[in-house]
Amino acid sequence: MKKMRTVDAVGQVLCHDITQIIRGVSKGPVFRKGHIIQPxxxxVLLSVGKEQIYIWENNEHMLHENDAAIILRDICQGRHIAAGEPKEGKIELTADxxxxFLVDTQGLYRVNALGQMMIATRHGGFAVRKGDRLAGTRIIPLVIEKxxxxxxxxxxxxxxxxxxxxFRNIRYGVVTTGSEVFHGRIKDTFTDVIVSKMAEFGAVMAAHDILDDDPAAITRAINGMLEQHLDxxxxxxxxxxxxxxQTPLAIKNTGARIVSYGAPVLPGAMFLLSYMTDGRPVVGLPGCVxxxxxxxxxLVLPSLIAGVPITADRLASxxxxxxxxNCPVCTFPNCGFGK
Structure with missing residues (x-):
């Protein structure tokens, strides 16, 4: 790559796109990389503020921004992620x-710490839909060392x-406990909330029991649902x-491995997460839900639906x-909750 005066550049090959921005009207390239400059x-180049431009010179130790962007794309692009074409050293990634959406946070930090390149993502650990924009990458200089x-x-x-x-096609069971519900003193309004939230992910409730505060009966109900091959x-x-x-004791008595009873989240501190030996989750939901x-x-539901194990470290984080x-107008997940 060599810099030269624009007026002297006839016949030279552009080594990067030349962009024109007209506020409120358009932004786009007037010339593409590889264009041979004509009189x-x-x-046109002068009208977009290019008194000097970079023209292409071969260098076996350097990569053009778009060629380097493809390498950066390959570093990022895992399963079920689509990528656009490189433009001005930039590539956008979307969900297919x-x-x-999962991100290797430490790996992302290590790459960004190198300088001269960048990867910006949406927050990992949250649900995405097909076509959602996930990340953008860019090579900062026009050329970069191999x-x-x-x-x-x-x-x-x-x-x-x-x-x-x-996301998986989930069939789940709900065990509603409490003497006040069991004896009909109050109406069960909790299950409707669960069904609504689960339906957002296409999950179907296949079993529902309402029980007194009897840990042995609760344990039997959970095991019965698992025997029905619910997920x-x-x-x-x-x-x-x-x-x-008695619900935490009943869950423990199923033989499930307790990951955590309690989470540093408000609302939701009394949350219980456990897994059976075959990986199926048994979850205790606090009343705030x-x-x-x-x-x-x-915060945890997308991981449960996708079948990605949730660790104690993940909950602690x-x-x-x-x-x-508790904003007057809820914009979750486009807010700071869980991030």
Whole structure:
């Protein structure tokens, strides 16, 4: 790449796109990379502020921005992610199915820390829909050292930095507990909330039991649903620390591995997550899920539907951003909750 005066550049090959911006009207290239400059092009180049331009010179140690952008794309692009064509060193990535968007946060940091290139993504761990924009990449200079791009590959590691895990077709059961509901003293309004949230992901409730605060009966109900080959069991009621709250004990007695009883999220501190030995989740939902618009359940549900295991470390990391502000107009997930 060599810089030269525009008026002297007739016959030379452009090594980058030349963009024209007309406020409120358009933004786009007037000339593309590889264009051979003609005499009539000089006034156009001057009109977009190009007194000097870069023309192409071969250099075996350097890569053009678009060629380097393709390498950066390959570093990022995992399963179920589509990519656009490189333009001015930029490539945009989109989801090619509904699913859970995952990002290798540490790998992303290592690549961005190299400088001269950038990857900007939406927040991982949240649901995306087919066609959603996921990330944009850009090579900062017009040309970049091949060695720098090799360093980016090493920094990213052996696996792509991003992927979308498709949502599964889920059949689930709900175990509603509490003497007040069991004896008909109050109406069960919790289950409708669960059905509504699960329906957003195409999940279907295939079993529902309403039980007294009897841990043995609750355990039997959970195991019965699992024996029906349901993919997940959700338990409501009895998740606090009152003497009558027996649901955590009942879940433990199924033999499930308790990942966490409690989460650093408000609303949702009394959340319980466990997995059976075959990986199926058994979840205890705190009462706030029934009345608060967004809770811990909304943060973990995409992972549960996608079948991506949730670790104790993942739950612990939700503390920063885990405080819902209960805004008058809820814009979740386009807000800071869970981020």
């Amino acid at each position: 009539e092009d000089i006034p 199915c509904d699913g859970l 060695e720098k791009m090799e360093a980016a590959k090493q920094a990213a590691g052996s696996q792509p930095l991003m992927q979308v895990v498709p 997940m069991v959700l338990c409501t009621g009895g998740m606090s620390v009152d003497p009558d709250d 029934m009345y608060a618009r967004r809770t811990i359940f909304d 939700l503390g920063e951003g885990g405080y819902c502000l």
